[in-house]
Amino acid sequence: MLVSTVICTYNRVDILKICLEHVVLQTCDPSKFEVLIINNNSTDTTEEYVKTFISEYSGNIKFSYFLEKKQGLSAARNKGLHEAAGQWINYIDDDALLPPDFITNVIQNINKHPAIGGFGGKIIPKYFGSEPEWMSWFTWGLVSKHDLGNQPKQYESIGIYPTGCNMTYKKSVLLEVGGFDEVLLRRCDDKYIAYEIKSKKYQIWYFPDVVLEHYIDEDRINNRLSYICQDTGSHEKWRLRNKSGFVSVGKFLEYLAKMFAALAIGGYYFLKGLPTKGWIIIKMRWWFLQGYIKA
Numbered sequence: 341m342l343v344s345t346v347i348c349t350y351n352r353v354d355i356l357k358i359c360l361e362h363v364v365l366q367t368c369d370p371s372k373f374e375v376l377i378i379n380n381n382s383t384d385t386t387e388e389y390v391k392t393f394i395s396e397y398s399g400n401i402k403f404s405y406f407l408e409k410k411q412g413l414s415a416a417r418n419k420g421l422h423e424a425a426g427q428w429i430n431y432i433d434d435d436a437l438l439p440p441d442f443i444t445n446v447i448q449n450i451n452k453h454p455a456i457g458g459f460g461g462k463i464i465p466k467y468f469g470s471e472p473e474w475m476s477w478f479t480w481g482l483v484s485k486h487d488l489g490n491q492p493k494q495y496e497s498i499g500i501y502p503t504g505c506n507m508t509y510k511k512s513v514l515l516e517v518g519g520f521d522e523v524l525l526r527r528c529d530d531k532y533i534a535y536e537i538k539s540k541k542y543q544i545w546y547f548p549d550v551v552l553e554h555y556i557d558e559d560r561i562n563n564r565l566s567y568i569c570q571d572t573g574s575h576e577k578w579r580l581r582n583k584s585g586f587v588s589v590g591k592f593l594e595y596l597a598k599m600f601a602a603l604a605i606g607g608y609y610f611l612k613g614l615p616t617k618g619w620i621i622i623k624m625r626w627w628f629l630q631g632y633i634k635a
Contacts, residue, residue, distance in 0.1 A: 460502020573631025
């Protein structure tokens with residue numbers, strides 16, 4: 341088995357259904373990959389649905405179901421890592437919408453670049469509604485948009501790494517670095533694992549043909565922006581908990597500098613007659629800083 345696609349899910353059975361509707365349309369040779377669904381102790385009907393789906397599925401793709409009772413995305417991803425039969429682990433989220441050639445493109449890039457540690461791909465938001473008027477390059481992270489262009493390139497710059505809903509790593513490399521940090525419950529696990537792998541001198545690349553759509557519901561962009569930003573700030577502090585005090589202070593100063601930069605950028609948009617876009621950029625950075633301070 342070459343690739344194990346791991347889908348971690350928690351209390352989002354309706355969205356998971358949409359994800360799996362796209363997974364079953366994969367045109368790749370089913371002998372080359374498997375799909376693992378990791379239920380992170382959901383309290384909705386996820387377990388019932390997935391077990392029924394697997395028992396009734398009449399295609400050739402191998403689906404497996406596992407329950408991870410320890411709460412947290414990193415714990416669920418580690419469960420997938422240890423249960424996977426593939427040499428490479430392809431992580432997608434339960435709100436990922438795959439084109440039919442997605443796994444084919446994953447495998448083609450593995451075959452072209454067998455010596456690298458891992459890679460990420462392009463992520464395009466799929467709004468069930470319309471894109472917010474305030475969306476810009478500065479706010480892509482809120483909807484996990486990831487687009488480094490149409491040419492392959494290595495992730496070399498600090499702060500640039502594969503986004504969690506579309507990342508693929510060699511299983512042996514993930515095991516070498518000890519897997520994901522299970523203190524990170526919802527955010528920053530993708531940043532953590534990329535930095536750990538880079539620290540072992542493995543290359544991580546961006547391949548634009550490994551592209552998927554990311555389902556963005558109305559609640560995420562209308563009601564949960566402050567929560568997402570503050571939660572990310574908190575997780576960033578937890579990610580650095582074992583680093584020296586200088587690193588923690590440096591990160592605080594970085595957040596503070598970004599706050600001042602946001603004020604300048606927001607002011608620019610105000611002058612351009614785009615106050616909503618300006619306010620979102622300013623508030624977003626304030627929420628990140630709040631989360632980091634309070635953690």
